[in-house]
Amino acid sequence: MSLDTVLVxxxxxxxxxxxxxxxxxxxxxxxxxxxxxxxxxNAAEFLVNDLKSIGFDAGLRDTPGHPMVVxxxxxxxxxxxxxxxxxxxxxxxxxxxxxxxxxxxxEPAIEDTDKGKVIRGRGASDDKGQLMTFIEAxxxxxxxxxxxxxxxxxxxxGEEESGSPSLVPFLQDNAEELKADIAMIxxxxxxxxxxxxxxxxxxxxxxxxxxxxxATRDLHSGFYGGxxxxxIHLLTKIVADLRDDEGHVTLPGFYxxxxxxxxxxxxxxxxxxxxADRMLEDVGLSxxxxxxxxxxxxxxxxxxxxxVNGIWGGYTGDGFKTVLPAEAHAKISFRxxxxxxxxxxxxxxxxxxxxxxxxxxxxxxxxxxGAPASVMSTEDPAFEVARGALSDEWAVExxxxxxxxxxxxxxxxxxxxGMDAMLIGFAKEDDAIHSPNExxxxxxxxxxxxxxxxxxxxxxxxx
Amino acid sequence: MSLDTVLVxxxxxxxxxxxxxxxxxxxxxxxxxxxxxxxxxNAAEFLVNDLKSIGFDAGLRDTPGHPMVVxxxxxxxxxxxxxxxxxxxxxxxxxxxxxxxxxxxxEPAIEDTDKGKVIRGRGASDDKGQLMTFIEAxxxxxxxxxxxxxxxxxxxxGEEESGSPSLVPFLQDNAEELKADIAMIxxxxxxxxxxxxxxxxxxxxxxxxxxxxxATRDLHSGFYGGxxxxxIHLLTKIVADLRDDEGHVTLPGFYxxxxxxxxxxxxxxxxxxxxADRMLEDVGLSxxxxxxxxxxxxxxxxxxxxxVNGIWGGYTGDGFKTVLPAEAHAKISFRxxxxxxxxxxxxxxxxxxxxxxxxxxxxxxxxxxGAPASVMSTEDPAFEVARGALSDEWAVExxxxxxxxxxxxxxxxxxxxGMDAMLIGFAKEDDAIHSPNExxxxxxxxxxxxxxxxxxxxxxxxx
Numbered sequence: 001m002s003l004d005t006v007l008v009x010x011x012x013x014x015x016x017x018x019x020x021x022x023x024x025x026x027x028x029x030x031x032x033x034x035x036x037x038x039x040x041x042n043a044a045e046f047l048v049n050d051l052k053s054i055g056f057d058a059g060l061r062d063t064p065g066h067p068m069v070v071x072x073x074x075x076x077x078x079x080x081x082x083x084x085x086x087x088x089x090x091x092x093x094x095x096x097x098x099x100x101x102x103x104x105x106x107e108p109a110i111e112d113t114d115k116g117k118v119i120r121g122r123g124a125s126d127d128k129g130q131l132m133t134f135i136e137a138x139x140x141x142x143x144x145x146x147x148x149x150x151x152x153x154x155x156x157x158g159e160e161e162s163g164s165p166s167l168v169p170f171l172q173d174n175a176e177e178l179k180a181d182i183a184m185i186x187x188x189x190x191x192x193x194x195x196x197x198x199x200x201x202x203x204x205x206x207x208x209x210x211x212x213x214x215a216t217r218d219l220h221s222g223f224y225g226g227x228x229x230x231x232i233h234l235l236t237k238i239v240a241d242l243r244d245d246e247g248h249v250t251l252p253g254f255y256x257x258x259x260x261x262x263x264x265x266x267x268x269x270x271x272x273x274x275x276a277d278r279m280l281e282d283v284g285l286s287x288x289x290x291x292x293x294x295x296x297x298x299x300x301x302x303x304x305x306x307x308v309n310g311i312w313g314g315y316t317g318d319g320f321k322t323v324l325p326a327e328a329h330a331k332i333s334f335r336x337x338x339x340x341x342x343x344x345x346x347x348x349x350x351x352x353x354x355x356x357x358x359x360x361x362x363x364x365x366x367x368x369x370g371a372p373a374s375v376m377s378t379e380d381p382a383f384e385v386a387r388g389a390l391s392d393e394w395a396v397e398x399x400x401x402x403x404x405x406x407x408x409x410x411x412x413x414x415x416x417x418g419m420d421a422m423l424i425g426f427a428k429e430d431d432a433i434h435s436p437n438e439x440x441x442x443x444x445x446x447x448x449x450x451x452x453x454x455x456x457x458x459x460x461x462x463x
Numbered sequence: 464m465s466l467d468t469v470l471v472x473x474x475x476x477x478x479x480x481x482x483x484x485x486x487x488x489x490x491x492x493x494x495x496x497x498x499x500x501x502x503x504x505n506a507a508e509f510l511v512n513d514l515k516s517i518g519f520d521a522g523l524r525d526t527p528g529h530p531m532v533v534x535x536x537x538x539x540x541x542x543x544x545x546x547x548x549x550x551x552x553x554x555x556x557x558x559x560x561x562x563x564x565x566x567x568x569x570e571p572a573i574e575d576t577d578k579g580k581v582i583r584g585r586g587a588s589d590d591k592g593q594l595m596t597f598i599e600a601x602x603x604x605x606x607x608x609x610x611x612x613x614x615x616x617x618x619x620x621g622e623e624e625s626g627s628p629s630l631v632p633f634l635q636d637n638a639e640e641l642k643a644d645i646a647m648i649x650x651x652x653x654x655x656x657x658x659x660x661x662x663x664x665x666x667x668x669x670x671x672x673x674x675x676x677x678a679t680r681d682l683h684s685g686f687y688g689g690x691x692x693x694x695i696h697l698l699t700k701i702v703a704d705l706r707d708d709e710g711h712v713t714l715p716g717f718y719x720x721x722x723x724x725x726x727x728x729x730x731x732x733x734x735x736x737x738x739a740d741r742m743l744e745d746v747g748l749s750x751x752x753x754x755x756x757x758x759x760x761x762x763x764x765x766x767x768x769x770x771v772n773g774i775w776g777g778y779t780g781d782g783f784k785t786v787l788p789a790e791a792h793a794k795i796s797f798r799x800x801x802x803x804x805x806x807x808x809x810x811x812x813x814x815x816x817x818x819x820x821x822x823x824x825x826x827x828x829x830x831x832x833g834a835p836a837s838v839m840s841t842e843d844p845a846f847e848v849a850r851g852a853l854s855d856e857w858a859v860e861x862x863x864x865x866x867x868x869x870x871x872x873x874x875x876x877x878x879x880x881g882m883d884a885m886l887i888g889f890a891k892e893d894d895a896i897h898s899p900n901e902x903x904x905x906x907x908x909x910x911x912x913x914x915x916x917x918x919x920x921x922x923x924x925x926x
Contacts, residue, residue, distance in 0.1 A: 032781060032782030096780065162782045203685070207783045207785070215746040215748055216746050216747035217898045217900070220868065221770045221772060224763070225753075225763070226752070226763055226770075227743070227751055227759055227763050230752065232771045233702065233706065233770070233771055239696065279690070280823075283682060284677075285823045287823045289691055299690045300687070309778055310778040311699070311776050311777060311779075313773065313775075314773035314794070315772055316792070316794075317495070317557060318497065319557075320625065320772070321495070321773070324770060324772070325773075331778060333688075335684070360749040367783065404686055405685025433686075434681065434683040435786070437680070
């Protein structure tokens with residue numbers, strides 16, 4: 001096995017790898033919108049065919065939602081060399097507001113920018129570009145060496161952006177097939193856009209959609225204004241009440257299961273020199289929001305939050321309509337940490353909302369889903385081996401960090417498959433994931449592929 | 464002149480009158496939505512042609528927005544017989560949410576209901592059905608008598624549901640042509656669905672649209688949640704803060720120019736036996752909202768309000784998107800009374816909003832428009848003459864009442880044309896104006912036509 005030859009192969013064929021990524025990005029696999037169901041399947045089939053082309057025994061597995069991709073490759077497991085389970089997701093976020101995109105989201109292209117070349121398009125960073133980094137690493141490894149260095153299972157889902165409804169049942173039904181020694185999850189980023197990172201703690205998520213129902217029909221505010229309940233007013237009161245003036249969440253019991261940061265981790269994070277001002281400045285902001293008594297890294301990595309992600313009600317078209325609407329809606333999410341229990345927080349939220357409604361207004365709770373936070377064990381020596389490989393590729397000491405986003409699959413792998421997970425990815429804060437004009441740096445893609453080749457090499461040599 | 468013969472003619476040809484109304488209702492003249500510009504013109508042309516067919520010198524007058532209809536008819540003005548200016552509007556409200564309509568809004572039909580026959584369709588009550596009551600009365604009068612009983616000018620606008628941007632300039636530019644002795648405005652309702660009423664005081668309106676702008680793009684709540692400003696949260700706080708727990712509006716100075724009700728008017732209103740419980744029950748509500756220290760009639764007729772008529776921001780589609788949006792929007796309206804000055808309230812609102820924004824969030828104020836409240840003088844004997852005619856038709860004592868809705872044209876007629884206005888209409892609370900399934904009772908239409916014939920007769924005989 002020659003790592004250097006593999007790295008040369010990767011460098012020589014980077015344009016072909018970009019072409020393959022662009023072909024995958026052209027498939028609008030928006031999982032949350034039923035209109036794109038067939039496109040999700042197309043993306044899954046694309047990946048099955050690609051994995052077959054590099055020797056994997058790959059197949060598409062139907063679920064009640066979008067299909068899973070499962071592939072097996074490499075030699076039989078050998079004592080001392082870990083059997084790896086790679087995870088990524090082929091589905092993407094919706095693209096609205098479409099008018100804010102400078103180019104069509106599903107017509108990806110390589111662009112020159114003042115920060116270097118980027119791949120522009122929905123899913124470029126989250127997560128198609130990232131998942132292709134390890135597929136490309138394996139392609140190069142197999143081409144150079146004629147075989148993979150260790151037993152590898154690949155598991156790709158298509159519902160990550162819509163709450164992963166099929167994930168837990170699928171893991172339960174296929175636990176024996178999917179079990180490996182350690183999971184590698186490629187859906188995270190570089191620290192501060194420059195330091196390669198392995199995420200060791202992730203926030204959980206509780207998502208809630210509420211619909212307040214007042215009058216049986218929309219009312220004219222001239223006739224009824226000042227007398228009848230306006231559900232938008234009630235909704236704004238509920239949402240506003242969810243946070244106090246210092247940015248704390250006011251749900252009773254919300255902070256009961258939130259641990260304080262250990263002194264060691266606090267010291268390590270303080271040492272990262274995180275530049276919160278720059279992070280805000282990059283998106284046109286200057287005033288840190290949220291809990292006023294917490295550092296920026298605590299806020300985004302280890303503190304729970306409450307955010308309203310969408311709100312709508314009444315007349316929202318051009319001009320004016322002086323209506324008291326019959327209904328008002330909001331989508332609200334809580335980022336969870338430590339031992340916060342999504343079911344307990346959900347119950348507290350239901351009580352909180354209902355306590356603020358007059359008896360003639362009702363609330364429907366729908367589309368709720370949740371996952372607890374997860375904290376990875378870093379005692380497995382593979383963590384330090386992988387950290388060393390990342391440091392070699394990027395010529396800077398790689399870090400163990402936290403992540404503000406939820407990647408519930410890490411928790412599910414632990415619970416259902418009994419495996420730890422290493423979360424390694426090459427996204428940057430300015431990738432605009434979930435936003436218009438999403439991109440992935442060509443450098444992230446190229447050095448990401450090289451990083452995985454180094455990790456594969458180091459983990460199989462470590463035996 | 465024979466009133467009885469005119470009434471017999473109206474009764475005998477009511478089906479033809481309904482056919483004409485249905486033809487007008489089929490034209491989707493939604494003034495607030497630019498997509499319906501041509502349809503607004505079609506409605507205006509329909510009315511010009513109809514007025515010409517009954518002998519009026521009628522024409523369509525272009526404006527920067529939708530056209531006005533102006534028509535002149537009847538004998539030259541005679542001493543002691545008032546020259547009347549009739550006003551109505553041919554534009555209608557938008558129809559969303561369309562899925563809540565039981566039949567298409569612009570395919571009007573006569574329906575049997577357990578409360579009697581109704582004309583169902585957008586604009587049936589507001590205001591096409593109402594404006595046709597006086598056109599039909601004049602058609603019958605002219606057919607029976609060969610001439611109208613007095614000098615009559617008809618003035619119909621097409622922007623009432625979108626803030627009437629062309630109205631004031633048009634009145635100013637055509638003041639000499641439009642001046643008459645008294646205006647008759649047909650855009651109000653029966654009291655409690657049973658007592659014919661002349662509205663003598665109307666609330667004004669200040670409409671405000673606000674857009675909060677935070678980050679330069681939508682943000683992922685996993686990366687930025689807890690650190691970056693969420694403009695929806697700021698918006699909900701602003702809207703929630705606009706009213707206190709007792710339903711009072713909290714804008715500084717808001718109540719400065721709000722008069723208390725006179726003892727006489729309070730006594731008269733108390734005598735009307737208004738059943739607020741039933742009004743709420745009709746729309747599925749039971750708990751009076753708004754100012755807890757005011758009676759229901761005060762709330763809707765003589766107290767100012769603040770209502771949010773629309774709110775939107777973030778992800779509002781199917782499923783979930785854990786986004787911190789770049790923008791959040793609301794449409795907010797204030798009903799004004801007494802001497803409240805829309806410009807002064809607007810300035811207080813701007814200050815109120817800006818005081819609640821961190822320095823990296825800005826607010827754009829747009830689409831604002833306002834009109835003060837108006838209180839009509841009832842000393843003109845024509846008010847009592849008309850009240851008598853209404854009492855005769857409906858066999859119940861007609862009332863002088865207030866109205867919660869804004870009909871700014873009454874104020875403009877006073878200011879620009881120097882005329883008092885009588886506001887008489889036959890709408891009912893359950894007409895669902897501005898809502899899905901709008902209707903107008905066939906009884907309102909039929910007896911409304913007869914009412915105008917009686918008023919025309921009484922005003923010309925009074926001379």
